Amino acid sequence: MRFFIALEFATLAAATLSHRQPFTNSTNKIKCPLIFDGRIPSNLTLSSFDDASTSPYNPGFVKGENRTWSSILLLPNISASPSRFDSSSLHKPIEVTIDSASLFRPGSRLQTGFRRAGLLLKDDANDVGADAADNGTVTFHWSIKQDLTRPLNLSHEYMNVWHEKADYSGNQFTFVGGVVLVGDGGNGVDTWEERESWKVQNGKNEFVFRTPILFGAWQNFGVQLDHGNNTIQVYYSAGNAPLEAVTGSLPNENAGGGQLQVGIAKKPTETQTVVWDGYQEPISERGEGQIYGSIFVEDSSNGCVSL
Numbered sequence: 536m537r538f539f540i541a542l543e544f545a546t547l548a549a550a551t552l553s554h555r556q557p558f559t560n561s562t563n564k565i566k567c568p569l570i571f572d573g574r575i576p577s578n579l580t581l582s583s584f585d586d587a588s589t590s591p592y593n594p595g596f597v598k599g600e601n602r603t604w605s606s607i608l609l610l611p612n613i614s615a616s617p618s619r620f621d622s623s624s625l626h627k628p629i630e631v632t633i634d635s636a637s638l639f640r641p642g643s644r645l646q647t648g649f650r651r652a653g654l655l656l657k658d659d660a661n662d663v664g665a666d667a668a669d670n671g672t673v674t675f676h677w678s679i680k681q682d683l684t685r686p687l688n689l690s691h692e693y694m695n696v697w698h699e700k701a702d703y704s705g706n707q708f709t710f711v712g713g714v715v716l717v718g719d720g721g722n723g724v725d726t727w728e729e730r731e732s733w734k735v736q737n738g739k740n741e742f743v744f745r746t747p748i749l750f751g752a753w754q755n756f757g758v759q760l761d762h763g764n765n766t767i768q769v770y771y772s773a774g775n776a777p778l779e780a781v782t783g784s785l786p787n788e789n790a791g792g793g794q795l796q797v798g799i800a801k802k803p804t805e806t807q808t809v810v811w812d813g814y815q816e817p818i819s820e821r822g823e824g825q826i827y828g829s830i831f832v833e834d835s836s837n838g839c840v841s842l
Contacts, residue, residue: 564620567839570667571656573830574626581605597653599637607632607652611826618678618828619755619775631798632822648813653798663701663792668832674759674840678829681750685824689713689730694800695825700791707789708758709736735769738788744769744781759835760789777842799825
């Protein structure tokens with residue numbers, strides 16, 4: 536795979552050095568009070584995600600109609616190499632998949648432009664200010680790893696993690712991969728460097744951080760929202776290396792409440808509306824997948840950040 540020669544807001548050298556650090560068994564590296572814990576307990580089965588009493592996520596949203604989470608999710612057997620904030624004895628990774636039938640119907644009209652499956656934390660309320668994640672200083676954490684048997688088609692734009700405002704007018708931040716549509720802040724230039732990069736966008740869809748996709752290692756991200764000062768800050772590491780601040784505290788519009796969504800929203804090409812039209816090639820029988828670990832939201836008051 537091709538990687539960047541030069542990076543905007545990050546350096547390839549830093550990511551490469553982190554990736555080369557030897558792997559060590561994960562211990563409890565979370566140092567701050569948890570608001571939401573989306574890590575997957577090792578005893579959960581796929582059927583657990585269809586039951587509100589056992590799933591850490593909302594079993595009803597956001598997925599294709601007439602689908603169950605047990606038919607969408609996978610539990611990849613890679614627990615011997617857990618992500619940074621997972622423990623090999625306590626947690627396991629989860630994989631979100633999409634296929635050609637991953638069509639969401641939020642009302643009377645099917646969203647034919649998207650291919651979509653997104654996990655919502657069960658207790659994350661959508662009302663403005665309804666939970667602690669919409670107040671104070673909060674850091675959202677996740678780790679990702681690529682499934683080479685279910686690759687993403689990175690000629691498309693993928694939203695993988697985002698915090699959507701309660702009124703659905705936009706996101707406080709968005710974590711995207713692939714070629715970002717012009718209407719979503721991209722420049723419309725399809726290059727390998729653009730395809731094979733992760734990007735973090737602020738509330739105005741401006742890119743504040745980008746780094747190459749590593750196809751053989753975990754990549755760890757933290758996005759901190761300071762609601763009092765209306766700022767955003769990004770943390771990143773590769774492999775099992777500690778996270779480092781890769782941006783300063785940048786201005787951002789953090790108001791509006793909302794919910795964190797983790798999964799895949801594959802956007803179309805050749806589109807006018809994104810939601811209702813555009814080109815989506817058929818997805819192979821195996822589907823496309825994104826592996827996640829270390830999903831949690833922490834209280835970062837008093838400068839606390841788990842690295």
